[in-house]
Amino acid sequence: MSVLWTLLGMILTIFLLLGIAGFLVFAERRVLALLQNRWGPNRLGPLGVGQALADALKLLTKADFLPSFADPWLYRLAPLLVAFSALAAFAVIPLSPDISWAGDWQIGLLFILALSSLHVYGVFLGGWASGNKFALYGAIRAVAQLVSYELPMGLSLLAIVLLSGSLSLGGMTSAQSLPYILLQPLGFLIFTIAGIAETERLPFDLPEAESELVAGYHTEYGGMPFGFFFLGEYVSLVLTAMLISLLYLGGWHGPWAPGWLWLLGKSALLIFCFFWLRATLPRPRYDQLLHLGWRWLLPLALVNLMGTALVAAGLRWGWL
């Protein structure tokens, strides 16, 4: 019986997340419009919120299209991989100490990193299976970018693991009597930059780079297969924002309000900042992006980890 309930709950969570992703597409359009002094979609429903539904309906009702030159299996598999990797990661995200599916799972963080590697496969296969030159370029860029930024991301997370002594997200959040952003400001910065790069959003949307690569790896996609890529992107956006809130901003810790509200509030603020970045910044060049990843973020993340390790060891053995 409890298996059935769990299954139902998980399905409900997925729909909730998809709903949030759809809403975020709308929210982003309104926020961007606000930041760029125009209106954005404001006609359908209160504040135009019906636009999210209309967009979803449009994607759902479009013809299922398969280019004659594409590899049919991989072409269909790729968007599912991307959407799956983003959605599955939420299994280990706790909303508060007692609201989560597997928030206390001891390898929660590893699970998330593993899924983010799976995400790379989805993107690459999508670009490669499309049989389009622009998509191929997008896919190559995506792999290079995602792999380059996974390293500093993982290294900055290791420093937190050192501090909290736990690999479960619940444990890492509970350990924060002081938000880790104060102890790990550098790590926070590295993780945030790498996180935006992992979600492939402006200014790090090189794999899509519409003025150069048309639409990058999803050039040949339309309708719901494209919708899955799109949802994947926005679900990862939520995921990244929640991870940053959990790991660096104290997660559910906060006075006067229930913990889950604090977590959601912090995440929403971060998401707003991501929108803001998109509204303002140009896209760096491909080599500049990799340059930033390898020559700055990676060494800094290493230094950060070493420093943290030394301080942690010092505290433990009484050197400090």
Added chain:
Amino acid sequence: MLLAEALQKEFSATPFTAACDDCLDFKLSVASLLPCLRYLRDDWQQPYRCLWDLTAVDERPLGGSFTLIYHLFNYAVAEFLRLRVPLPAGQETAPSVTALFANANWYEREVFDLFGLHFSGHPDLRRLLLPPQWQGHPLRKEEAIRATERPAIVIDRAHLQELLEQYQRSPDAGPLDDGETMVLNVGPHHPGTHGILRYILRLRGETIVAVDPDIGYHHRGVEKIAEGHSFHNFIPYTDRVDYLGGVLGEWPYLRAVEALAGITVPERAEGIRTLLAELCRISSHLVWLGSYGNDLGTMGPAFYAFRDRAWLLELLERFTGGRLHPQFFRIGGVADDLPAGWRDDLLALLQRVEQGLVDSERLTVDNPIFRARTEGVGVVTAEQAERWCATSILLRSTGRAFDLRKAAPYGLYDGVEFTVPVATAGDAWTRTWLHIAEIRESIGILRQLADILPGGPTLASDAALALMPKDRTLLDIETLIHHFEQMADEFGPPPGSALGLGESARGLLGYFVVSDGGPKPYRLRVRTGSFAHVQMITELGRGLSLPNFIATIGSLDYVLADLDR
């Protein structure tokens, strides 16, 4: 005149006196064309290093033959030289000048395409603007002007695949697939090309080894259309050649026609023309600034620039009735006086645009990522600019302060104080900065014009070809008859030819108009900056990576309609 003596003695060129502009003009035999051009380029004391334009006139119905017209340009003294080279009757081949002037390549292909004349020694003589399967050469006089007078164009469905294969081109002589490199079509539909234009690239990794721009997708044949319209009726088309430039396109055309008809434009009309032209220049630069941001992946500048431009278009609408295409200039002046209260409206607008510009500036030239993307990218050297005959901002970014408004002032430009912004780096960032600096200069010009705009009539109604003042046509019969005859296409300017120039936002814009005395232009040639600048990409593009390529072509500030005409 020394040059005239030299040309007469060495190449037995005869001065051509029937032209109506003050451009040096010679008639030359086809045999002495190449030696003469080489002499002018290399040996003359003030060398003419630029081939500014090359075109042809079909004079067979007038009892002549095809005449090739070469316009050479000398940046140093801001002087044009026109060479008319009539081909002997029946001959349809001329020597190619590509060995002397690299940019003759496209001009000769265009003449081949539209006139069917051949150029011996041209490296790659094929159609440029029209599709490869096109029948005929439209600028020949025997070709119909209206599409309805031509046989219908039927696409042969049975051989569609073979037709399409003609478009499967590689950018160089190499094969499409050589196992090492990849041929990539950037366009015809691509967000980075600013319209329907196809760059055929050969890439090794992400580095470009060869580029061939495939143009003509926007070709509407305005030069042929002109031959079917009266001089007045053609004015609206000039707005649309460079659809961002507005009246900047009308002005050179009218300068040519007014030179042909010998009309002196009243001072106030010149003032209003200058005023509108500067407004249109700001509008055009703002569009470019916004869309260039888009090329580099930032959405912000587009909206800030378009906000300012929306105010500007509202003002243009109040002044002229039109927004993108004011079509407000008339032969001999402008259509109407400015509306009451124009001065306050103008000054208020300039204030807003100047303040708004700070936003655009912060989002582009001051942004570190923007700088990283554009500094040292798309560098054009002074030598390249001269060899490809670049003009306007592209030229001024390489250190040469040539601006027609200063070099050969027209309108009221000699009555206002302004500087020509110039820089030496020649890269995309410099060109962005120059656009912003030019907007500031234009604002300064407009502020001065608001104070010094002279009074008086806005139309030279005493001239034969000028429009009659509308309020008098119902009062006296002479004016009415004149108006009627004019509207019924009864007469045109006296026979002759004239080149009208203007500093447009896209480059040095020139209309070369030939009249045979009839009510319609006999031949009209539009020389645009976009055409010259896009041809440069064949050289500039080599060695760039794909992102830098997009940043480079965006920074050239071309408009597709201006490119294909």
